[in-house]
Amino acid sequence: MSDHKFTRRIFLSGAVVTVTALSLTGCTEPKTQLVKIEQAGAFFNPDDLTLLNDIAEIMIPRTGTPGAADAQVAAVIDAMMMTWANGATRDLFSNTLQKIELMAETLKGKPYSSLTLKQRQSLISEIDVRAFSDEVPDYAEGYKRLKDLIFRVFYSSEAANADYVPIPGQYRGNLTLDEYESLTEAYSYGG
Amino acid sequence: MADEFDVIVVGSGVTGGWAAKEFCEKGFKTLVLERGRHLDHPDPEYTDMLAPWEAENAGLMPESFEDAGRYSMLRKKGRLYKSQWARFFVDDKEYPYSFPKDRPFMWTRGYQLGGRSITWGRQSYRWSAKDFEANAKDGNGVPWPIGYDDLAPWYDYVEAFAGISGAKDDVETLPNGDFLKPWEMSCAEQFVSDNLKKNRPDRPMVIGRCANLSEVRPIHTELGRGPCQARNMCKQGCSFGAYFCSLSSTLPAAERTGNLTIVTDAIVTSVLYDDKKGRATGVSVVDRKTKCLRKYKAKVVFLCASALGSVQVMLNSRSDARPKGIANSSGLLGCYIMDHFGGAGATGVVPGFEDRYSFGRRPTGIYMPSFRHEKADDVDFVRGYGYQGGGSTRPRTSHTGKKVGIGAAVKEHVGKALPWRMRLIMYGEMLPYIDNRASLHPVKTDDWGMPLLHIDAYGRDNEKKMLVQAAKDAEDILIAGGCINVKSSHVNPENHIELGSRTHEMGGACMGSDPKNSVLNKWCQAHDVPNLFVTDGASMSSCSTQNPSLTYMALTARATDHAAKLLKEGVL
Ligand SMILES: Cc1cc2nc3c(=O)[nH]c(=O)nc-3n(C[C@H](O)[C@H](O)[C@H](O)COP(=O)(O)OP(=O)(O)OC[C@H]3O[C@@H](n4cnc5c(N)ncnc54)[C@H](O)[C@@H]3O)c2cc1C
Ligand code: SF4
Numbered sequence: 001m002s003d004h005k006f007t008r009r010i011f012l013s014g015a016v017v018t019v020t021a022l023s024l025t026g027c028t029e030p031k032t033q034l035v036k037i038e039q040a041g042a043f044f045n046p047d048d049l050t051l052l053n054d055i056a057e058i059m060i061p062r063t064g065t066p067g068a069a070d071a072q073v074a075a076v077i078d079a080m081m082m083t084w085a086n087g088a089t090r091d092l093f094s095n096t097l098q099k100i101e102l103m104a105e106t107l108k109g110k111p112y113s114s115l116t117l118k119q120r121q122s123l124i125s126e127i128d129v130r131a132f133s134d135e136v137p138d139y140a141e142g143y144k145r146l147k148d149l150i151f152r153v154f155y156s157s158e159a160a161n162a163d164y165v166p167i168p169g170q171y172r173g174n175l176t177l178d179e180y181e182s183l184t185e186a187y188s189y190g191g
Numbered sequence: 192m193a194d195e196f197d198v199i200v201v202g203s204g205v206t207g208g209w210a211a212k213e214f215c216e217k218g219f220k221t222l223v224l225e226r227g228r229h230l231d232h233p234d235p236e237y238t239d240m241l242a243p244w245e246a247e248n249a250g251l252m253p254e255s256f257e258d259a260g261r262y263s264m265l266r267k268k269g270r271l272y273k274s275q276w277a278r279f280f281v282d283d284k285e286y287p288y289s290f291p292k293d294r295p296f297m298w299t300r301g302y303q304l305g306g307r308s309i310t311w312g313r314q315s316y317r318w319s320a321k322d323f324e325a326n327a328k329d330g331n332g333v334p335w336p337i338g339y340d341d342l343a344p345w346y347d348y349v350e351a352f353a354g355i356s357g358a359k360d361d362v363e364t365l366p367n368g369d370f371l372k373p374w375e376m377s378c379a380e381q382f383v384s385d386n387l388k389k390n391r392p393d394r395p396m397v398i399g400r401c402a403n404l405s406e407v408r409p410i411h412t413e414l415g416r417g418p419c420q421a422r423n424m425c426k427q428g429c430s431f432g433a434y435f436c437s438l439s440s441t442l443p444a445a446e447r448t449g450n451l452t453i454v455t456d457a458i459v460t461s462v463l464y465d466d467k468k469g470r471a472t473g474v475s476v477v478d479r480k481t482k483c484l485r486k487y488k489a490k491v492v493f494l495c496a497s498a499l500g501s502v503q504v505m506l507n508s509r510s511d512a513r514p515k516g517i518a519n520s521s522g523l524l525g526c527y528i529m530d531h532f533g534g535a536g537a538t539g540v541v542p543g544f545e546d547r548y549s550f551g552r553r554p555t556g557i558y559m560p561s562f563r564h565e566k567a568d569d570v571d572f573v574r575g576y577g578y579q580g581g582g583s584t585r586p587r588t589s590h591t592g593k594k595v596g597i598g599a600a601v602k603e604h605v606g607k608a609l610p611w612r613m614r615l616i617m618y619g620e621m622l623p624y625i626d627n628r629a630s631l632h633p634v635k636t637d638d639w640g641m642p643l644l645h646i647d648a649y650g651r652d653n654e655k656k657m658l659v660q661a662a663k664d665a666e667d668i669l670i671a672g673g674c675i676n677v678k679s680s681h682v683n684p685e686n687h688i689e690l691g692s693r694t695h696e697m698g699g700a701c702m703g704s705d706p707k708n709s710v711l712n713k714w715c716q717a718h719d720v721p722n723l724f725v726t727d728g729a730s731m732s733s734c735s736t737q738n739p740s741l742t743y744m745a746l747t748a749r750a751t752d753h754a755a756k757l758l759k760e761g762v763l
Contacts, residue, residue, distance in 0.1 A: 059597040067602075076249070083247070086254035125597060132595035144593075151592025152251075155605075158244045166242060168551035171421040173377030173583060180548035 041078035071157035096142030196222040199489040204306020207495035208437030213751035215445040226458040227303035232438035237428030247274040289645040297691030313402040316737035332623030333703040336713035345745035357400030379541035379611035383672030390671040399555030402435035423552035461508040498728030502699035518717035527623040527698040528648040529734040530690040535681035536616040537665035539674030556581035572656040577736040580614040617661040650688025697731040715750040
């Protein structure tokens with residue numbers, strides 16, 4: 001019975017288990033452009049958060065639109081380690097971050113934090129290609145799951161959904177681009 | 192001392208809400224017993240006002256649930272296993288049921304005030320004369336004791352109150368009503384529908400009819416229901432009351448009469464029966480929280496606990512004199528379990544319309560009623576299937592979270608408009624098989640001492656043949672509709688055809704004229720027990736292809752009218 005009660009607690013009073021995501025801030029190292037986070041999260045330590053935040057931003061960088069760091073993806077994932085992940089996933093994600101550190105040494109010959117932004121981008125790109133290749137390196141499962149979660153959290157974030165229309169009030173199925181854009185602007189959060 | 196009422200209604204979902212409203216409005220003191228927790232309208236549990244980024248765990252369910260084997264069936268249902276609305280579904284670990292290991296049955300329940308009227312898809316279609324004639328025509332199951340004409344005025348009645356949007360379509364097998372204004376088709380859907388009118392007039396595609404208020408009439412506003420805002424958040428509870436749900440519609444209507452008593456956390460375990468009088472006298476209840484036992488008495492009992500829920504209560508209403516349960520002189524209680532089955536469909540690209548876009552989230556798709564009521568030479572099965580689906584929203588490129596690729600270039604590619612697409616998925620009519628059966632588990636009980644329901648029901652030869660043809664037909668339809676790159680698929684028909692994925696379970700206490708081969712008469716009244724009525728899906732003698740809830744509503748309203756007359760005449 002005890003785990004049934006746990007279900008009810010999660011569902012019926014979300015407040016009990018809500019872990020409010022931190023707002024991550026940090027100082028940017030001038031040489032490497034790495035944002036060093038000094039605060040510990042609910043699960044990750046400052047070094048893990050620094051790495052996670054950087055990887056997420058490399059995957060989904062700020063362009064003309066917000067990126068993963070703007071959307072606080074690392075902070076949301078940190079909170080989800082307490083409210084969503086089981087022990088195996090927590091271990092897997094921690095190990096995956098460690099493996100990425102190791103890959104930095106192996107492939108680029110330096111600790112991750114000493115690499116330039118360009119080198120870090122090239123490192124993560126290489127890891128990404130290998131993870132999805134037939135080679136199936138030992139970090140593939142953890143990397144793929146972490147990447148999936150980073151994208152999921154980013155693309156459901158407020159930053160990524162500036163044109164989300166909470167209450168459209170109507171459905172229209174045959175609009176010109178102009179008509180569509182003016183309706184979206186009028187009804188979206190941004191409008 | 193047992194509390195005493197005119198009528199006891201077991202369950203507060205789609206059908207229980209209707210029974211409560213009708214009896215209360217006719218002046219009867221009515222008790223609704225609901226096994227789940229209380230909810231208000233709107234309720235703090237509603238999540239419809241949350242933006243996507245406010246959803247708990249980005250919509251994911253905690254992994255510990257899976258580790259503990261919780262919600263195993265809901266997880267299998269995929270799209271329903273989300274943090275925004277899982278609270279409105281039952282965890283089968285908490286409330287287990289049973290099935291043969293190699294023949295799983297997916298029983299999707301909602302135990303709370305309002306039942307599944309919160310989470311249903313609200314697709315609302317009248318059945319046609321052909322549906323009620325099917326059993327008599329091909330000799331499967333028990334012939335229906337009623338026809339379309341018996342239900343037509345009741346369809347009118349329930350549609351007006353619930354508020355069903357739809358177009359007046361010229362389709363014999365999909366009778367019209369006095370609908371609220373239809374939702375608009377997208378340009379792609381209109382294109383395919385128009386092409387079908389020209390190329391396959393026997394296979395019409397119409398806009399889906401649904402119980403969401405596309406406009407409001409006084410009958411709705413007087414209960415505080417507002418117009419639908421095209422958000423498609425309905426499974427999260429609708430704070431606008433724009434959806435038809437017991438919480439927003441029937442229960443408030445019952446409540447305002449002053450005749451309604453609702454008791455939640457009250458699990459009805461059996462119907463009480465007086466062997467001498469041959470009548471039901473009330474029900475036994477076990478309190479969900481305290482596990483204390485109670486009895487309630489009434490002149491009439493309406494079982495509205497959902498098809499399988501009502502069958503479970505009836506089977507468990509046993510005594511030495513009635514070892515097989517109440518109202519079961521025919522021995523057919525629990526037989527003829529049915530559901531619509533899926534597993535086949537097609538998708539295609541709609542050419543053109545590259546400069547057209549959609550706005551809003553329409554709470555319905557398109558509908559294609561069955562076009563195979565008459566057995567045709569090209570197939571070797573009886574009955575048919577309809578399709579739902581559509582293409583309401585212009586698709587966009589998605590992200591690469593599950594694929595190779597990162598960085599600015601990949602990001603810039605996300606969210607670009609793609610060509611319009613159409614999708615059709617089948618809703619097959621399965622035959623009523625006498626040995627597709629629900630029974631009580633001989634030894635296993637739940638935490639409240641109720642024997643588990645054991646469900647052994649599956650699709651057979653006729654359904655296997657349909658699956659293959661339904662994929663072919665879906666492909667032909669999209670091609671005739673002008674689509675390109677059409678791809679159809681069906682599951683391997685040789686695998687177990689699992690029922691329950693469409694959540695339209697029916698049968699178990701079928702209606703019929705002959706007490707020897709049916710459980711209920713044409714008023715959903717037990718042949719053996721005149722003051723016991725079952726008006727949910729259990730009463731259905733066949734399953735048609737149309738979503739059934741509107742028909743349950745009409746049957747419930749018609750049965751309450753009949754029972755009320757008998758009560759007033761002093762017969763009950
Ligand atoms: C995701 C989803 C989509 C659906 N889409 C559609 C659709 O588009 N169109 C359509 O027609 N149908 C649809 N359905 C099916 C529809 O929900 C059901 O047909 C309808 O809710 C049945 O009404 P009911 O009153 O029989 O049962 P329910 O609405 O399930 O209500 C039964 C109530 O009885 C209570 N109960 C059960 N056992 C007991 C007991 N022993 N004692 C006390 N109370 C009890 C339950 O807690 C529940 O509140 C859908 C269902 C789901 C889950
Ligand atoms: S789509 Fe309409 S009915 Fe559904 S939740 Fe939104 S407003 Fe309510």
